[in-house]
Amino acid sequence: MNNIVAHFDKYLPLNEAEINAVTSRMVERKVKRKQYILQEGDICKYFTYVVEGCFKMYGVDNSGAEHNLVFAAEDDWISDIGSLHKEKPSKLFIEAIEPSVVLQLSKGDLWYLYTNFPKFDRNFRVIIEDKYIELQNRLLQAFSSSAHERYENFLEQYPNLATRLPNTQIASYLGITSEFLSKVRNERTKKHLHP
Amino acid sequence: MNNIVAHFDKYLPLNEAEINAVTSRMVERKVKRKQYILQEGDICKYFTYVVEGCFKMYGVDNSGAEHNLVFAAEDDWISDIGSLHKEKPSKLFIEAIEPSVVLQLSKGDLWYLYTNFPKFDRNFRVIIEDKYIELQNRLLQAFSSSAHERYENFLEQYPNLATRLPNTQIASYLGITSEFLSKVRNERTKKHLHP
DNA sequence: CGAAAATTTGACATGACTCAACTGGAGTGG
DNA sequence: CCACTCCAGTTGAGTCATGTCAAATTTTCG
Numbered sequence: 001m002n003n004i005v006a007h008f009d010k011y012l013p014l015n016e017a018e019i020n021a022v023t024s025r026m027v028e029r030k031v032k033r034k035q036y037i038l039q040e041g042d043i044c045k046y047f048t049y050v051v052e053g054c055f056k057m058y059g060v061d062n063s064g065a066e067h068n069l070v071f072a073a074e075d076d077w078i079s080d081i082g083s084l085h086k087e088k089p090s091k092l093f094i095e096a097i098e099p100s101v102v103l104q105l106s107k108g109d110l111w112y113l114y115t116n117f118p119k120f121d122r123n124f125r126v127i128i129e130d131k132y133i134e135l136q137n138r139l140l141q142a143f144s145s146s147a148h149e150r151y152e153n154f155l156e157q158y159p160n161l162a163t164r165l166p167n168t169q170i171a172s173y174l175g176i177t178s179e180f181l182s183k184v185r186n187e188r189t190k191k192h193l194h195p
Numbered sequence: 196m197n198n199i200v201a202h203f204d205k206y207l208p209l210n211e212a213e214i215n216a217v218t219s220r221m222v223e224r225k226v227k228r229k230q231y232i233l234q235e236g237d238i239c240k241y242f243t244y245v246v247e248g249c250f251k252m253y254g255v256d257n258s259g260a261e262h263n264l265v266f267a268a269e270d271d272w273i274s275d276i277g278s279l280h281k282e283k284p285s286k287l288f289i290e291a292i293e294p295s296v297v298l299q300l301s302k303g304d305l306w307y308l309y310t311n312f313p314k315f316d317r318n319f320r321v322i323i324e325d326k327y328i329e330l331q332n333r334l335l336q337a338f339s340s341s342a343h344e345r346y347e348n349f350l351e352q353y354p355n356l357a358t359r360l361p362n363t364q365i366a367s368y369l370g371i372t373s374e375f376l377s378k379v380r381n382e383r384t385k386k387h388l389h390p
Numbered sequence: 391c392g393a394a395a396a397t398t399t400g401a402c403a404t405g406a407c408t409c410a411a412c413t414g415g416a417g418t419g420g
Numbered sequence: 421c422c423a424c425t426c427c428a429g430t431t432g433a434g435t436c437a438t439g440t441c442a443a444a445t446t447t448t449c450g
Binding site: 059 | 260264277280319332334338340370
């Protein structure tokens, strides 16, 4: 539970009471590789903090292809907020890409924190705002950059993820097929050898 | 200023003190068609509430093409949150598509409200969360649906915007060229005539 | 070690883009 | 009220980025 306290220290740090309130409500859980913490059709019940490991959240299209919306590794949050808030069946999956450890906060407990300690409204506001900014950049890139540029950018922005994730997953995140990413990578290394 | 009070009533309604605090700080401004309230390179200074009219926020790529990220019509907010928060030059433009009236809140005033009235943390958290959900759906669509499907979906989801905006703007929002949207529309009406 | 997944490669297909020309309103000024 | 310009929209021909499918090869992990 040290992780989560340190996490909030990056925003408005918590006092004793707040630390107790949040740590006593978060439930630790180990998740195996390929295990789901949310499946399409289920209602998302938790806001999940990743202590260790890595997850992807994705949707599946008519022809069965997966499209990764976000990755979440250590010290990050993941949840289908739409489903959590509106208590509607999710259209998404959240699946562990690596063996992972998480801390989960149920909707009820999250509400409890919000109503009793306004600081959580603040901290989660800022957390979501940062995620919003990221997503907006991503959408702009999807519209305005080629697959090559998006890949370069991914390598710069997430060097950590780039080395630890299979290219299949990265391709899906970039909105291209894994075959095409393979070709992109191929041309890329050619260029770097003959500058 | 009635609009903004009614707007917050959809979340946690404001009390007297909060209403005073916010209405005394928001500045009304008329904006002509094609006028900018944010230009690339500037630091975004305001959180803007649209009372009347309509705006687009867009980025421009290397070859000069515009890519619409969001529209904001009556009773909606618009701002480059990334630039506002981090006080970094924006990569985006916000431009009036129609003659408009807005209420603007400066970063300083917004901070004042956050620190003195936690309810604003709450309300803006919820507002941003809703925008996040929307953006996430949009990204998923961009990855998993054809231009035809995205257009159909836009018509359903924003019938209001669909009739009032020029197709050029809608095409940019969908991530396609206006020429291609024209072809999509053409085929679409053919189908509807021969069911 | 062995099965399952990831990666690469090539031939071919296609959705969406580019460019250029044309059409038809919507303003605007005389 | 006409003539003129100016955009938004349309259309067509040709092109390009990326997808599809299939097969061969390598890597991963249980």
